[in-house]
Amino acid sequence: MGTQERIVVVGASLAGLRAAATLREEGFAGALTLVGTEPHRPYNRPPLSKSVLEGDDDVSLPGSEEIDADFLGGRGAVRLDDGARTVTLDDGAELPYDGLVIATGARPRRLPGDRADLAGVHVLRTLDHALELREALAGVQGRVVVIGGGFIGGEVASTARAAGHDVTVIDAAEPMARVLGGTVSSWLAGHHRDNGVDLITGTRVTELTGEDGRVTGVRLDDSWTVPAGLVVVATGVVPNTEWLEGSGVRVDDGVVTDDRLFAAGHADIVAAGDVARWPHTLFGDETVRIEHWSNANEQGAHAARNLLRGPLEAVPFSQVPALGTRVHGTRVQYAGLPHLADASTVVEGAPEDGRFSVAFTRGGVLVGAATVNFPKELTRLRKAIAAGESL
Ligand SMILES: Cc1cc2nc3c(=O)[nH]c(=O)nc-3n(C[C@H](O)[C@H](O)[C@H](O)COP(=O)(O)OP(=O)(O)OC[C@H]3O[C@@H](n4cnc5c(N)ncnc54)[C@H](O)[C@@H]3O)c2cc1C
Structure with a gap:
């Protein structure tokens, strides 16, 4: 001590x-x-x-x-x-x-040109942000545009869709591709679309447009503008x-x-x-x-x-990271660090059935796992990652 x-x-x-x-x-x-x-x-x-x-x-x-x-x-x-x-x-x-x-x-990270001065532009990190966003969603006229299809963007989009709003999600890539790899992100893209989200990928936001101090749209790098009644900037922290x-x-x-x-x-x-x-x-x-x-x-x-x-008696911290989210009611989870992997493979279930698990390996050793609707598999794979198992 x-x-x-x-x-x-x-x-x-x-x-x-x-x-x-x-x-x-x-x-x-x-x-x-x-x-x-x-x-x-x-x-x-x-x-x-x-x-x-x-x-x-x-x-x-x-x-x-x-x-x-x-x-x-x-x-x-x-x-x-x-x-x-x-x-x-x-x-x-x-x-x-x-x-x-x-x-x-x-x-929250702000986008260059995301015009925090415009009414109707939101970020989500604090309780105050959430209460403001809730109130704004209740009274929104027009489309809800979510910039960023990550965990928070995906959750906001799901909630807004469930409340009956028209929702667009804009991301440079398929949702969570960097974190979860191609198989899960492609499945997620389809899942958003199946649930009525207009998902725009492969494009970047250049600026937000406004009129009378209120946001009216999100301009993309191909000069097209998505009309918006409310914008949530969810581009990381x-x-x-x-x-x-x-x-x-x-x-x-x-x-x-x-x-x-x-x-x-x-x-x-x-x-x-x-x-x-x-x-x-x-x-x-x-x-x-x-x-x-x-x-x-x-x-x-x-x-x-x-x-x-004190440093001499201290113990390294080596917990395997894990996170879960729900997108349009479906549980998506991951563990470890999938982005380190040099290979990935579906180990249980199948994407077309909406229930599957993906293992990520580096040099044959498990470094990450992602699951859709398969919590048991996530638990199993997380333990295997902690044990440094090979696939
Ligand atoms: C909307 C939302 C949903 C999430 N959902 C999930 C989820 O489903 N699953 C999951 O695993 N994780 C989720 N997370 C992430 C999780 O909440 C964070 O990982 C966690 O809050 C991190 O805790 P923290 O204490 O490190 O930092 P924070 O929660 O960011 O807290 C840091 C605190 O420090 C204060 N602070 C900053 N600078 C100073 C300063 N100079 N002086 C004094 N105080 C300062 C801040 O105001 C803040 O209150 C979510 C996060 C958000 C925002």
Whole structure:
């Protein structure tokens, strides 16, 4: 156990909450502060693109009500001095620390020219975003255009279709092709179309058009404009690391850590969740930044335990990433890192039956799996990936 007396956790969402709770569970009895830009107590994001859009307000995150820490909500860290060991907040307050957990997550990427000033243009990351989008969907006149066919774009498109809207999804490639490979993304493309979504692929958005301060369309690189009553920009996220500029913490599309989640070169700073980039020992030390719930959940706890143990006793983090979504009611899941694969094959079921699993291998060794309507298969393949099995 380390000798910290004051630990600061920056970022009050899933990873930060789990870190704070774990510090207490592991016996840390010193001063603990949890800082978060959002005014809300930590809440659960997955429902934001699912049940919340359908009218259910439950975003509760177990453990959020009884945080045994000073919770500073609505306040953001703007500077880290890792020499003096202080975090400066946006109101000028300085928080000294012996141990620091960085859990500042990520925010939606904006497109060049996506005109955030236009009414009717939405992103989806926070509870406030979701409530705004829900209200806008209820009153939308015209087509809902979703830019980006990834997990969140796919979920928003499904919800909007189920509510009876005309929906267009625009993506440079078939949905989730980079993450899930060709077989699953082709199936997904057909699934969207079968469910009435107008899916436009192989094109890029150049700008949003507007009239009287309201969005009216999405212009594509072939000069065609898709008319829009409401636009959701779902083109991925960027990690929240600006506050670390000028500090000695290394940032490269996320906070770069070692395999035990210590910020490179720091024995008193760990990072966890969507903001952390670490070398994954299971995948040949490939550095990864994972934007999934179970990763943030486990990593927040793991980083906290390692911070208390100190670098010498710390344990590498090597959980196999996994994510699930529902697109027009069908369960799509994946595990591991399919994008590392040099080969993939359907191992069970068949795409034409709408129930199948795909295994991804690199040099014959399993590195990823994707399933459609086949949760049992995902569990089996995820275990096989963790065991480093060959196909
Ligand atoms: C709509 C939606 C649906 C999702 N659905 C799924 C799903 O079905 N399955 C799944 O596996 N994953 C899903 N995810 C992803 C999952 O929610 C994230 O992986 C998880 O929230 C990451 O947690 P985190 O704590 O690392 O970061 P975040 O949740 O991004 O939280 C970071 C927090 O830090 C705060 N912050 C940022 N900068 C500062 C600063 N300088 N000072 C203080 N605070 C700061 C932010 O305001 C934020 O509250 C979804 C995400 C979204 C947005």
